[in-house]
Amino acid sequence: MSLAPEPNPELDVSTHLGTYRGWSGPRASHWSAIEYAEPPRTVKEKFSPTRPAEPFTGVRECLPHADIGRHTLSVTAPAGPVDPQAGLPVIVFVHGGRFQSGHANGPWYRGDAFAESGCIVISVNYRYRFEGFLPLEGEPLPFDFGANSSKANSEPPYYRAVEDLITALRWIRDSISAFGGDPHNVTAMGQSAGGSLITYTLGSPRARDLVQRCVILSQGLPRVPWTARTRMARRALRGPLSFEHVSTLSDEQVAHGFSRYARRYFDDCAIGLFPHSPENMPPIPMLIGTLRDEFVRMGVAERLDTAYREGNPVTRALADRAIRLFSRSLGVPSAASKQEKKAWREYCDSIEPPRPLGRAIGDAAIRKFDVATMEAHAPQAPTWVYEFHGGVGDVRARGTDAQHCADIPLAFNCLDVAPVSIARFCGPNAQQRLQPLADRFHHLIVDFAHGSEPDWPTFHPDTGRLTKQFDMSTCAEDLVEDAHGPVRRFFLETYSRKHV
Numbered sequence: 001m002s003l004a005p006e007p008n009p010e011l012d013v014s015t016h017l018g019t020y021r022g023w024s025g026p027r028a029s030h031w032s033a034i035e036y037a038e039p040p041r042t043v044k045e046k047f048s049p050t051r052p053a054e055p056f057t058g059v060r061e062c063l064p065h066a067d068i069g070r071h072t073l074s075v076t077a078p079a080g081p082v083d084p085q086a087g088l089p090v091i092v093f094v095h096g097g098r099f100q101s102g103h104a105n106g107p108w109y110r111g112d113a114f115a116e117s118g119c120i121v122i123s124v125n126y127r128y129r130f131e132g133f134l135p136l137e138g139e140p141l142p143f144d145f146g147a148n149s150s151k152a153n154s155e156p157p158y159y160r161a162v163e164d165l166i167t168a169l170r171w172i173r174d175s176i177s178a179f180g181g182d183p184h185n186v187t188a189m190g191q192s193a194g195g196s197l198i199t200y201t202l203g204s205p206r207a208r209d210l211v212q213r214c215v216i217l218s219q220g221l222p223r224v225p226w227t228a229r230t231r232m233a234r235r236a237l238r239g240p241l242s243f244e245h246v247s248t249l250s251d252e253q254v255a256h257g258f259s260r261y262a263r264r265y266f267d268d269c270a271i272g273l274f275p276h277s278p279e280n281m282p283p284i285p286m287l288i289g290t291l292r293d294e295f296v297r298m299g300v301a302e303r304l305d306t307a308y309r310e311g312n313p314v315t316r317a318l319a320d321r322a323i324r325l326f327s328r329s330l331g332v333p334s335a336a337s338k339q340e341k342k343a344w345r346e347y348c349d350s351i352e353p354p355r356p357l358g359r360a361i362g363d364a365a366i367r368k369f370d371v372a373t374m375e376a377h378a379p380q381a382p383t384w385v386y387e388f389h390g391g392v393g394d395v396r397a398r399g400t401d402a403q404h405c406a407d408i409p410l411a412f413n414c415l416d417v418a419p420v421s422i423a424r425f426c427g428p429n430a431q432q433r434l435q436p437l438a439d440r441f442h443h444l445i446v447d448f449a450h451g452s453e454p455d456w457p458t459f460h461p462d463t464g465r466l467t468k469q470f471d472m473s474t475c476a477e478d479l480v481e482d483a484h485g486p487v488r489r490f491f492l493e494t495y496s497r498k499h500v
Contacts, residue, residue: 005030007061010081015175018056022075023063028115029077031062031179032105036124036171037071037164043254044247046131047160049142050167068105068125070132073168076111076121077179086180089187089449092172092211093123094165096192096220096405099272100129100262108421113413117446120181124168126197129258130246132161133271134233135226139243144206156203156280159273165201169210187449188214191408192366193272195219199373200273203280215445216288216373217407220366221276222269223331229265236261267329268365276494278373286377287448289386289467290370290484291402292351293395294362300326301358309353323357330364331491340490347486352394366404368491371484378460384468385459387483391473399427400473410434413442426472437475 011022011029022031038051050071062074078088091114095102104123111121126132135157142163146155156162173183188211190198196219201207230241236257239245246254262270295301304326307319332344348356377383388402388410395401406425409415415422415431415438422430444454456468456479467483470476482488 005063007063012059013082013178015178016055017053017175019059021059021061024079025112027112028079029082030110031075032064033068033072033074034062035069035071036073036168039069039071043249043251046127047136047243047246048140050160050163052167053171064105068103070125070127071164072104073122073124073171074105075179076115078115078118082178082180084178084180087182088118088120088180089185090120090122090172090176090181090183091445091449092169092186092188093121094126094188094190094194094197095123096190096194097128098269099133099193100258100270107418108408108412108414111412113442114446117443119446119449120176120179122172122176124165126161126164128161129271130254132164133159133273134241135159136246137240137242155205156200156277157274161197162201162204165197166204166207169207173210184212185451186211189217189411189445190219191217192220192404193269196221196273196276196369199278199281202282203277208282211284213285213448215448216286216370217411218290218294218366218404219369219373220269221369222272222274223364224268225274226271227274232261232264276369276372278376281377283381285382287384287386287445287454288370288374289388290367291404291406292387292389293358293401294366294404296355296358296362296401297403298358298361301355301361304357305355308356326357327360330360332360332364344490347490353396362404363487363491367484367487368494371487371491372494374459375461375488378458382453383459384454384456385465385484386468386470388470388472391471395473398473401427402472406472410438410441411445413438434472434475437470437472440475441470
């Protein structure tokens with residue numbers, strides 16, 4: 001039976017806002033649920049600009065607890081007393097969750113291994129669902145929004161969740177040196193929705209000097225822009241999408257409205273950022289990659305793909321038709337030439353076992369956005385690209401699919417944490433099978449945060465789009481050309497023309 005963390009006066013850290021008291025874990029020092037912004041109390045405040053945390057008196061005990069607010073962050077540092085002069089590299093992690101779930105205090109995100117490797121890790125919470133991503137007519141904007149914009153350096157469309165992240169990064173800039181971190185050596189790392197939050201936030205001129213490099217793990221975005229879904233949101237909230245109307249609603253009405261709305265879009269992120277404009281990012285070093293089998297085990301996809309492979313002739317024909325219909329909605333080139341349709345199916349069938357619908361979902365929801373990012377960023381800044389895959393042969397039978405979220409315990413080197421989830425995302429015997437790969441990928445990110453370059457050539461359209469591939473079956477690795485080529489070929493546009 002594990003003991004509840006206790007506050008440790010030896011981990012008192014004094015900042016310009018006040019003193020935070022941490023707790024000692026078995027491997028690192030922690031400060032949990034620090035408020036980087038004032039917590040909103042009313043619905044009106046939940047849909048208002050972020051209010052930076054105010055100074056306080058006394059000592060705040062920063063312990064993990066069940067009711068952690070959305071405007072909090074948690075800090076993990078090397079074990080023992082804090083050295084404010086240490087100047088350690090800082091890794092800021094932004095969690096995923098389809099823009100509607102998740103939190104920064106998950107067991108995989110604690111960051112013990114990063115602390116043992118000489119880094120400070122900060123996991124950030126932010127507003128999600130309607131509170132973070134619903135654009136409203138007449139909503140108040142931050143006083144400095146657009147203040148530094150110019151034609152070549154303009155603000156992307158406003159989202160409250162992005163404002164949360166900018167506020168957290170400013171807290172880090174002003175406070176992290178007291179925890180032993182270097183505010184001028186910050187690496188932003190995000191997974192899934194968190195990855196796209198980083199690429200979007202860094203497109204703001206107000207965030208340009210707050211991050212020096214980034215790591216993007218399988219970022220995801222809504223396939224369909226928000227502008228195509230406003231009618232359903234109005235119905236869900238029973239009124240206009242205005243700040244005035246939403247401010248009159250109760251917490252229960254907002255939550256119920258989002259649930260009604262989100263059920264309508266079960267096959268996509270119901271809400272999120274738009275547009276995806278990676279060309280707006282500053283020219284900072286980037287490490288970016290995907291997992292080849294992102295969503296091949298998604299329920300309906302697995303059932304139809306299994307029937308497509310293993311059913312009788314009638315079942316196979318019906319499954320094939322259903323797969324084509326679903327794939328068309330995902331943007332697979334069903335309206336292209338017969339040659340392109342054939343090439344798409346050959347691509348899907350080339351990876352054992354054939355799972356055309358699962359592959360279409362992963363490529364449309366995740367990989368096409370990463371491909372757009374690497375293609376836009378590589379010409380302006382050093383960009384290193386990787387891809388995890390399940391190895392040769394039948395990866396489904398072995399359970400070594402490179403699935404969405406399997407990169408998180410590799411990056412955090414925590415294959416011994418939450419074993420049920422590890423088995424779900426990483427397959428059987430994951431700790432024994434994947435520990436060498438976890439050591440490799442984790443230290444790759446550690447070295448990157450310290451300022452070192454990955455040990456393979458940069459990605460660039462003019463030099464073969466070189467990509468490091470990691471095998472999740474054997475932990476082998478290889479350098480290949482254009483590993484994401486099929487995604488770039490079959491998803492020429494980030495959004496369907498009918499939606500933009």
